Amino acid sequence: MRVLESLWRALDERLDLAPLVNFATHKEVPQHRHSWAYYFGGLTLFFFFVQVATGILLLLYYRPTAEAAFESVQFIVTRVPFGWLIRSIHSWSANLMVLAAFAHMFSVYMLGSYAKPRELTWWSGFALLLLAMGFGFSGYLLPWNELAFFATRVGTDMVSKVPLVGGWLLKYLRGGEEVTGATLTRFFGFHVAVLPMITTALLAAHLAFIQRQGMHIPEGLEEEARQRKAIRFVPNFMMREGVVWLAGLAALAALAAFFPWELGAKADPFASAPAGIRPEWYFLFMFEALKLLPSHVLGIEGELVGLGVFALAGLVWFLVPVLDRGSRVGHRSRAFFVLGWLALAYILSFTLASLAGVFK
Amino acid sequence: MRNPPTLALTFALAASAALAAPPAGTVRAPGKHAEDTCSACHLALDDARLSTPAKLTDNDIHHQQGVTCAGCHGGDPTSEDADVAMDAKKGFRGNFSHQAIPEMCGSCHSDAAFMLRYAPNIPTDQLAQYRTSKHGQALAKGDTDVAVCTSCHGAHGVLPVSDARSPVYPTRIVDTCGRCHADAALMTRYGIKGDEIAEYKQSVHYATLVKKNDLSAPTCKSCHGAHGATPPGISSVSNVCGTCHLTQRERFDLSPHKDAFAALQQPACESCHGNHAILHPEDTWIGVGDKQVCGGCHSAGDPGATAAAAMSAALAGATTAIDTAEARVDRVRKAGMLMDDADVKLEGAHQSVVLAQVQIHTVDPARVGEQTKAALSDTAAAGKMAADAEAEIRYRRTGLFISLVVIAVAMVALILKVRSIER
Numbered sequence: 001m002r003v004l005e006s007l008w009r010a011l012d013e014r015l016d017l018a019p020l021v022n023f024a025t026h027k028e029v030p031q032h033r034h035s036w037a038y039y040f041g042g043l044t045l046f047f048f049f050v051q052v053a054t055g056i057l058l059l060l061y062y063r064p065t066a067e068a069a070f071e072s073v074q075f076i077v078t079r080v081p082f083g084w085l086i087r088s089i090h091s092w093s094a095n096l097m098v099l100a101a102f103a104h105m106f107s108v109y110m111l112g113s114y115a116k117p118r119e120l121t122w123w124s125g126f127a128l129l130l131l132a133m134g135f136g137f138s139g140y141l142l143p144w145n146e147l148a149f150f151a152t153r154v155g156t157d158m159v160s161k162v163p164l165v166g167g168w169l170l171k172y173l174r175g176g177e178e179v180t181g182a183t184l185t186r187f188f189g190f191h192v193a194v195l196p197m198i199t200t201a202l203l204a205a206h207l208a209f210i211q212r213q214g215m216h217i218p219e220g221l222e223e224e225a226r227q228r229k230a231i232r233f234v235p236n237f238m239m240r241e242g243v244v245w246l247a248g249l250a251a252l253a254a255l256a257a258f259f260p261w262e263l264g265a266k267a268d269p270f271a272s273a274p275a276g277i278r279p280e281w282y283f284l285f286m287f288e289a290l291k292l293l294p295s296h297v298l299g300i301e302g303e304l305v306g307l308g309v310f311a312l313a314g315l316v317w318f319l320v321p322v323l324d325r326g327s328r329v330g331h332r333s334r335a336f337f338v339l340g341w342l343a344l345a346y347i348l349s350f351t352l353a354s355l356a357g358v359f360k
Numbered sequence: 361m362r363n364p365p366t367l368a369l370t371f372a373l374a375a376s377a378a379l380a381a382p383p384a385g386t387v388r389a390p391g392k393h394a395e396d397t398c399s400a401c402h403l404a405l406d407d408a409r410l411s412t413p414a415k416l417t418d419n420d421i422h423h424q425q426g427v428t429c430a431g432c433h434g435g436d437p438t439s440e441d442a443d444v445a446m447d448a449k450k451g452f453r454g455n456f457s458h459q460a461i462p463e464m465c466g467s468c469h470s471d472a473a474f475m476l477r478y479a480p481n482i483p484t485d486q487l488a489q490y491r492t493s494k495h496g497q498a499l500a501k502g503d504t505d506v507a508v509c510t511s512c513h514g515a516h517g518v519l520p521v522s523d524a525r526s527p528v529y530p531t532r533i534v535d536t537c538g539r540c541h542a543d544a545a546l547m548t549r550y551g552i553k554g555d556e557i558a559e560y561k562q563s564v565h566y567a568t569l570v571k572k573n574d575l576s577a578p579t580c581k582s583c584h585g586a587h588g589a590t591p592p593g594i595s596s597v598s599n600v601c602g603t604c605h606l607t608q609r610e611r612f613d614l615s616p617h618k619d620a621f622a623a624l625q626q627p628a629c630e631s632c633h634g635n636h637a638i639l640h641p642e643d644t645w646i647g648v649g650d651k652q653v654c655g656g657c658h659s660a661g662d663p664g665a666t667a668a669a670a671m672s673a674a675l676a677g678a679t680t681a682i683d684t685a686e687a688r689v690d691r692v693r694k695a696g697m698l699m700d701d702a703d704v705k706l707e708g709a710h711q712s713v714v715l716a717q718v719q720i721h722t723v724d725p726a727r728v729g730e731q732t733k734a735a736l737s738d739t740a741a742a743g744k745m746a747a748d749a750e751a752e753i754r755y756r757r758t759g760l761f762i763s764l765v766v767i768a769v770a771m772v773a774l775i776l777k778v779r780s781i782e783r
Contacts, residue, residue: 078698085756231782239778243771250767257760260696 023211027233030217030225034111038215038237039244040104046245047097048203050252051135054090055192062142064188066181069144070266077263088256094136096248098282101129102347109340113216114320115327121209124202126318131199136280138191144184149267150277152187153179158290161304180269219332278354285350286310288359317343396437397445398429416517425478432456432464459499461508462490489588494550505546507589512536528586530575534560537580559636578604597635598628605629611721624657631656643679646672646720670725675716678735682709685739688746695753702745709738 012018029038061080063072076083105125108114114122141152156179160170175182217225231237279287286306293302316323324336353359402414417423422431430437434451436444446452456464466487468474475484486509490496495506512528519526527536534557540546544554560566560580568577583592583600592600602609612618612628621628632653633641648655648665658664689702716731 074698074700078700236778236782239774243774243778246767246771246774250764250771253760253763253767257756258696262696263698 024234025232027211027214028230029215029233029237030230031228032217032221032224034107034218034221037107037111039241040100040107041210042241043244043248044097044100044104045203045207046248047093047100048199050089050093050249051097052196054086054093057086058090059192064142064185066144066184066267069142069184070263073143073263077260084260085256088259088261089252091261092252092255092259094139095281096252098129098132098136098280100248101132102282105129106340106344109320110337111216111218112327112332112337113218115216115324115330115332116321118209118213118216119321121206121213122321123318124206124209128199128202128206131195131202133282135191135195135199136282138187138195140280141179141184141187142191143263144267145264146267146271146274147264147277149179149269150273151279152183153273154277155279155283156183158303158307161301161307163304178269219330276360281351281355284354285347288350288354291359313343396428396430397440398433398435398437401440401442401445402429413516419519420517421520422518427468458504458508459502461510462487462496462499465509466490486587489585493585493587493589494591495589498550505540505549507540511540528581530577530579531569531573533579533581534566534569541580556636559634563636563638564640565638597630601629601633607718608721611718615721615723617723620657641717643672643675643717646675664723667723667725671720671723671728674725674729674732675713675720678709678713678716678732678739681736681739682706682713685709685742685746689742692746692749692753695749697749697753699745699749702742702749705738705742705745709735709742712738 008017029035058076061072061076061083063069073087077087078084080086108122108125137152137155140148142148156170156173159173160166162169171177173183173186174180175186231240278284289310290303290306293306295302297305320336321327324333326333327336399414399417402411405411405414413429417429428437429435430451432453434453435446436450436452439445444450446454469482470484470487472484475482490509491500495508498506499508512533514527521528523529524531526532538557541552542554542557547554565578568574569579581589584590598609598612608629618628621631627635632645633639645651645653646668648658648660648668652668654664654668658668685702686706689699689706693699712731712735716728716735719727719731722728
């Protein structure tokens with residue numbers, strides 16, 4: 001212990017760490033009936049850490065070329081000791097991370113935590129969700145299996161609908177006219193270099209904003225939070241969050257052991273598309289809605305209209321701290337509250353219906 | 361048709377009206393766009409019997425190649441006067457008798473030099489073959505109910521054989537033959553049962569043709585010939601089947617059955633497989649029991665029946681082992697294990713069974729046994745992989761259980777600690 005104390009004193013003397021420790025030990029988390037919502041962000045962060053750790057391990061064996069990608073993943077799951085576990089956890093954790101991020105976002109939205117002065121936190125969080133989806137989209141292709149190959153073809157094809165720059169965007173994403181080994185290589189680059197770099201920076205900012213501003217107390221719960229004793233962040237909240245993280249770890253272990261992530265058949269660019277192509281579940285609500293649209297709406301291509309509507313909805317969602325003027329003075333608009341429930345109902349119903357095969 | 365007036369002369373006459381003096385001695389078919397009053401008049405006629413041939417000319421391969429109505433029927437297609445156009449003095453032949461058709465078609469189709477200009481790859485021995493066929497022989501004897509060229513190819517609107525609409529295209533030729541050969545009343549006159557088409561349609565060959573759209577699957581003409589249509593004789597059946605089923609034929613030639621069947625004047629392949637209703641062979645056919653094929657010549661206890669029983673048992677053993685191993689591998693696969701290596705082994709086992717089925721034609725249990733042993737070896741290897749995978753699943757689940765216990769203990773410890781410090 002004496003050694004540790006000496007080390008601490010030496011570091012503090014040089015880096016002036018006492019204010020940070022002081023901040024951490026005095027940081028408190030308010031207690032009220034919706035305190036459960038504070039755990040989703042941390043859970044998302046946990047899955048992100050798992051992704052980084054397992055992703056690095058997968059990198060040791062993965063080879064990002066059309067000729068070797070599938071075989072290298074096959075090698076990982078069959079020959080590398082615990083490779084099956086790492087690959088399965090990486091895939092499951094990716095999905096649970098997006099799920100936790102959605103839960104985090106909707107809880108923040110419903111509790112009105114996006115309101116001033118937390119606009120930057122909301123915007124950075126929104127960008128982080130898009131990045132998570134980008135991770136999912138780029139990572140989906142990496143095993144170079146049949147389903148991923150054709151889903152990527154459909155997914156990237158959608159960007160070609162973007163007016164003016166669609167064709168250029170398509171070529172940029174695919175590295176050519178078609179989904180080929182060039183697409184795989186650049187998706188790999190996005191997945192392991194570009195996206196992690198941006199995500200790390202944004203995540204640091206997101207976490208810094210939260211630490212700087214403290215936890216938001218939802219409108220109408222201020223009195224309850226005042227009456228109940230706040231819990232200390234260190235160590236009480238961290239321990240509680242630790243319980244949640246352990247539950248997440250247990251879920252990952254169970255899913256990986258009982259439902260190892262499938263590898264499927266190697267992609268064959270010359271084969272006809274298999275039946276049942278669909279993207280990852282978190283794109284299904286958009287995918288199915290776009291499929292339901294008629295080929296033309298008011299003379300404009302249906303898919304383009306759909307993508308336009310989603311872009312507009314995304315913009316409204318992003319700008320909600322500005323558009324919901326009442327929230328700035330502590331009285332959030334009922335309309336935006338209802339909008340949140342409608343968005344949640346739409347996403348949930350379309351995703352579940354798609355998974356249940358309603359749209360087949 | 362060629363003598364007299366020859367088709368060359370007819371063409372030359374017709375062409376001379378439209379074109380300036382053709383070089384002497386050359387055959388000239390009037391060009392497609394040459395003046396042709398035949399179609400113009402016949403299209404305008406109310407009598408469908410006379411107008412239909414004109415309507416069919418657009419798709420007709422001859423017409424497309426520049427052979428107009430006058431190419432076969434003669435006459436002067438440049439004259440608008442019907443009497444002149446269809447003047448016998450101008451070579452007009454009008455309708456052809458049934459018996460005249462093969463010679464008329466053959467006047468061009470047997471002329472290699474002439475056909476070279478239009479279709480260099482087309483054979484020119486159809487007429488010669490036809491004359492040797494049952495159809496040709498009967499026609500020569502004055503039977504006008506037998507098929508001639510137009511019976512199968514059509515008279516007007518003749519399509520190339522490669523055209524899927526042609527009545528002699530592989531997927532349609534069976535029904536074309538069936539127009540006569542499925543007519544039991546007509547066929548009785550020739551000592552033919554008339555159920556051959558119906559039987560063929562139950563066969564594995566027909567299924568391959570129409571379900572898999574495999575145009576290489578045998579149709580009537582593959583075994584009987586097209587123009588020289590005749591039933592294969594007893595000694596030639598294995599030659600006919602052997603053109604596709606080479607290995608089976610080679611194995612059969614090694615077997616004691618070859619000489620025995622020849623001595624008994626029994627057809628080779630047909631004795632066990634049938635002729636038209638050739639079904640997908642089953643291992644259960646081997647033996648002397650009911651619905652088994654060896655009982656016709658062998659009886660229980662004789663060496664042939666004993667060999668059949670040995671081969672049947674070897675095949676059944678291998679097949680059962682493969683089924684069992686496949687089920688086990690599938691179960692493990694459903695539990696999330698990659699079983700590609702086991703699949704390769706099972707594929708190898710299937711291949712060995714196929715080879716064993718080929719070796720049955722030698723009727724030598726030792727040769728069959730070699731292959732079934734190889735199948736059993738591959739199956740055992742696949743089974744071992746499945747067993748290893750099952751052990752791996754148990755290992756993973758045990759590991760999961762232990763880790764879950766550790767996680768649960770850690771969670772409980774944390775909860776208790778939180779409670780104690782928040783008390």
